Amino acid sequence: MKNENLPSDEPLAFHHEADGIRELDNLLPRWWVWLFYLTTIFAIGYMGYYHVLNAGDLQGVAYDKEFKKGEEIKSLAMAKFESSIGSEQPSNDKAILASGQVIFVNNCAPCHRPDGGGLVGPNLTDDYWIHGAKFEDNLKVIWNGVPEKGMITWNGLLKPDQIHAVASYIYTLRGTHPVNPKLPENQQPKETGPSIYE
Ligand code: HEC
Numbered sequence: 001m002k003n004e005n006l007p008s009d010e011p012l013a014f015h016h017e018a019d020g021i022r023e024l025d026n027l028l029p030r031w032w033v034w035l036f037y038l039t040t041i042f043a044i045g046y047m048g049y050y051h052v053l054n055a056g057d058l059q060g061v062a063y064d065k066e067f068k069k070g071e072e073i074k075s076l077a078m079a080k081f082e083s084s085i086g087s088e089q090p091s092n093d094k095a096i097l098a099s100g101q102v103i104f105v106n107n108c109a110p111c112h113r114p115d116g117g118g119l120v121g122p123n124l125t126d127d128y129w130i131h132g133a134k135f136e137d138n139l140k141v142i143w144n145g146v147p148e149k150g151m152i153t154w155n156g157l158l159k160p161d162q163i164h165a166v167a168s169y170i171y172t173l174r175g176t177h178p179v180n181p182k183l184p185e186n187q188q189p190k191e192t193g194p195s196i197y198e
Pocket of ligand 1: 103104107108109110111112120121122124128129130131132138139141142146149150151152154166167170
């Protein structure tokens with residue numbers, strides 16, 4: 001079948017044809033051809049620089065270097081926070097406390113309950129503390145954990161400012177008297193049940 005749309009004397013038409021489909025021998029646009037030349041030149045330059053002269057870092061090496069740099073920044077920040085734990089104060093910034101609450105609900109609530117009343121972990125709302133009642137004591141426990149007792153070491157898992165935020169948040173839970181709390185570890189309650197907190 002002949003293609004009616006293509007005049008038979010079309011100078012750019014090839015001589016082959018399949019099912020009426022014919023091909024035109026169009027010239028490629030100049031900009032395209034130049035782009036093609038440029039990419040070829042670039043590829044030769046790239047190959048010479050990275051694979052012949054070995055002058056630049058390939059992806060793997062570049063990644064390792066960046067990773068090491070990141071680790072250094074991280075351990076510096078961690079060391080800085082660790083040395084300042086003694087002088088940290090709980091924050092009362094609303095945004096920080098809100099982020100601390102999110103961290104608490106996601107990470108700590110399974111053991112300490114969303115209201116801090118205690119479950120596997122102790123009650124964080126009462127006046128009885130296993131490791132000391134000061135903000136600094138709380139920070140240290142969260143930072144270092146008490147792995148043998150089931151309290152996770154958070155220092156590699158949360159960033160210093162996240163640990164500060166969550167500690168600030170639990171500071172606000174003190175004295176909130178949630179219902180049916182876990183009883184204090186370090187004293188024998190006189191009565192059982194929530195009444196002892198009222
Ligand atoms: C897997 C369970 C678990 C998780 C998760 C957990 N804790 Fe604990 N936490 C414990 C246990 C158990 C203790 C008691 C450790 C002990 O007996 O020395 C504890 C103790 C603490 C203490 C000290 C309490 C005291 O009386 O001195 C603080 C503060 C604390 N956790 C905060 C947190 C925060 C903040 C998070 C979340 C970032 C968290 N915990 C997540 C189990 C957990």
